[in-house]
Amino acid sequence: MPSEEDVRRLCLAYPGVVERPSWGRPAWFARTLMARMWDDGVLTVKTDEREALAAAGPDTYFWTPHHERSPGLLLVRLDRVDPGELAELLDESHRLAGPARRAPGAGPA
Template sequence: MADEEDVRRICLSLPGVTERPSWNQPAWFARTLMARIWEDGVLTVKTREREALAGTSPETYFWTPHHERSPQLVLVRLSLIDGQELAELLEESYLIAGGRP
């Protein structure tokens, strides 16, 4: 089970990532937004695997009509993933957002 502190720790361990509020929620930026708390216990990240993730684990990965226009965004219920999976998601989001490996 992951939580916001896990997100913060992983994001800030990536080179050049900063944290600042976005829509009154904690958010992390590489060159652009890479992750943001959507609501308590739910994280928004960028991925190239949105359909596959939601197809295999719809209770964990989902999106709202608000996210329809952004096919790289997926919502993640943090309580349903472990730290390793979270780290993989955030590393992919970091690269998509313009971070440097």
């Protein structure tokens, strides 16, 4: 079972990710929110596959009415997620939250 410390280690391994509190809990940001821990061992991530994941594993993946207006957010129960799957979820979440891409010909950053 992945722990909060495992999530922290994985998130901070991505370029440009910083940790800071959000809603009083540890959260990791690239350009925008990448992941956030909740008190009950639940992690918020960004995904393009929310409905498919929740349908395939409703005991692991879900969202609350609060998240209805944010269709890219998914809640993950750490005590039920496979560590490899967690790494894939964080990879996608980083891609979705990551640094904005510069326009071609925009010059150096």
